[in-house]
Amino acid sequence: MSWKSLDDMDVAGNRVLVRVDINVPVENGHVTDATRIERIVPTVADILAKGGKPMLLAHFGRPKGKVTPEMSLAQILPALEAALGRKVQLLETLEAAEALNADAWEADVLLLENIRFYPGEEANDIAFARRLAALGDVYCNDAFSAAHRAHASTEALARLLPACAGRLMQAELSALEAALSNPERPVGAVVGGAKVSTKIELLENLVNRLDVLVIGGGMANTFLAALGANLGKSLQEPDFFGTAKDIMAQADKAGCRVILPVDGMVATEFAPGADHVVVPLGAGTVLDPDQMVLDAGPASIEAVRLAFEGLKTLIWNGPLGAFEIAPFDTATVAAARAAATQTRDGTLISVAGGGDTVAALNQAGVADDFTYISTAGGAFLEWMEGKTLPGVAALEG
Numbered sequence: 001m002s003w004k005s006l007d008d009m010d011v012a013g014n015r016v017l018v019r020v021d022i023n024v025p026v027e028n029g030h031v032t033d034a035t036r037i038e039r040i041v042p043t044v045a046d047i048l049a050k051g052g053k054p055m056l057l058a059h060f061g062r063p064k065g066k067v068t069p070e071m072s073l074a075q076i077l078p079a080l081e082a083a084l085g086r087k088v089q090l091l092e093t094l095e096a097a098e099a100l101n102a103d104a105w106e107a108d109v110l111l112l113e114n115i116r117f118y119p120g121e122e123a124n125d126i127a128f129a130r131r132l133a134a135l136g137d138v139y140c141n142d143a144f145s146a147a148h149r150a151h152a153s154t155e156a157l158a159r160l161l162p163a164c165a166g167r168l169m170q171a172e173l174s175a176l177e178a179a180l181s182n183p184e185r186p187v188g189a190v191v192g193g194a195k196v197s198t199k200i201e202l203l204e205n206l207v208n209r210l211d212v213l214v215i216g217g218g219m220a221n222t223f224l225a226a227l228g229a230n231l232g233k234s235l236q237e238p239d240f241f242g243t244a245k246d247i248m249a250q251a252d253k254a255g256c257r258v259i260l261p262v263d264g265m266v267a268t269e270f271a272p273g274a275d276h277v278v279v280p281l282g283a284g285t286v287l288d289p290d291q292m293v294l295d296a297g298p299a300s301i302e303a304v305r306l307a308f309e310g311l312k313t314l315i316w317n318g319p320l321g322a323f324e325i326a327p328f329d330t331a332t333v334a335a336a337r338a339a340a341t342q343t344r345d346g347t348l349i350s351v352a353g354g355g356d357t358v359a360a361l362n363q364a365g366v367a368d369d370f371t372y373i374s375t376a377g378g379a380f381l382e383w384m385e386g387k388t389l390p391g392v393a394a395l396e397g
């Protein structure tokens with residue numbers, strides 16, 4: 001934890017290059033979800049309050065190093081100005097930014113056009129980074145969600161100027177450090193979702209760091225099937241039975257208790273309100289060929305609740321069932337509410353992340369009760385896999 005925050009920087013009167021993630025969904029030229037834009041407001045407001053001059057660096061879409069008008073940040077500008085309550089000036093080219101006299105900025109906030117219009121960005125090109133560095137006095141990275149990429153505006157630039165984390169990055173790093181680097185023990189995790197194959201590195205890292213691992217969702221089917229269960233047409237990955245067994249062996253060696261479902265909600269079709277039965281699950285389970293496990297059952301939910309009660313820290317990635325369709329959201333919602341209650345009571349630090357996980361926690365109505373919910377996607381996952389994120393490493397100098 002050796003990165004600096006805005007509090008450590010000389011901001012007054014200085015030009016601050018702020019890497020932000022405002023890669024928001026846009027339909028017909030309108031921003032449909034401004035969450036990412038709203039989350040950078042504290043950093044920009046803080047820089048302005050300290051007397052600094054923010055110039056925002058951001059990407060939008062995947063223009064692959066070419067000027068692509070459909071991916072212009074111009075379409076984000078109105079939403080950005082609304083969120084900041086300030087005028088924002090778009091600098092359409094790097095040359096325009098270079099020609100700008102720092103004393104003559106027209107707006108409070110400047111925004112450089114889509115940084116990925118330049119091939120130097122994704123190449124992490126040092127000459128390109130030097131051109132960016134010349135535009136500012138201080139570098140502030142507030143885009144944790146882009147920190148798993150070594151790009152010029154996230155990596156090389158951080159090494160050329162006095163560098164710090166913005167408020168959002170700071171909150172994210174603090175939460176992730178509290179969850180994984182130096183957690184209050186006992187520490188546990190829920191890892192669920194569809195497939196083992198997308199989460200092997202996550203599982204391998206976690207079993208070596210945790211006291212308890214709850215495995216759920218389609219992924220749990222693969223673990224149960226690896227132990228010998230015949231789960232009909234349940235989502236499962238026979239190619240990863242060996243991986244599942246390895247992970248259980250590693251957990252055993254590392255002293256991490258693995259909790260698999262002991263019962264499941266079984267149906268023959270995945271449809272709203274589909275007929276379903278609760279079936280005990282274990283190594284000897286044999287389902288009909290047309291049956292599938294779509295959620296954990298009540299005994300499993302109770303076991304998860306009990307496991308949570310012993311924890312001081314909880315990491316969550318992946319739903320416990322096919323939560324998009326009721327009633328197969330039951331286990332995910334019940335477990336999410338249990339974690340939320342303990343967090344509200346002040347006995348649990350709870351950190352969650354993952355696209356579907358965030359959607360599921362919103363659906364359970366508990367998103368505000370968790371200690372921290374990461375919307376960083378890939379960067380969150382890589383952190384939980386124990387990987388070094390280039391954008392964070394560069395801040396640590």
Ligand code: ADP
Nearest residue numbers: 193194217218293294318321322354355356357
């Ligand atoms: P995240 O995006 O949070 O990392 P994943 O993408 O790994 O989560 O997994 C989410 C998906 O897993 C959801 O679409 C959900 O329907 C699916 N899923 C969970 N449990 C099951 C199950 N038992 N059978 C089929 N799909 C499942």
Ligand code: MG
Nearest residue numbers: 354355356357
């Ligand atoms: Mg997903």
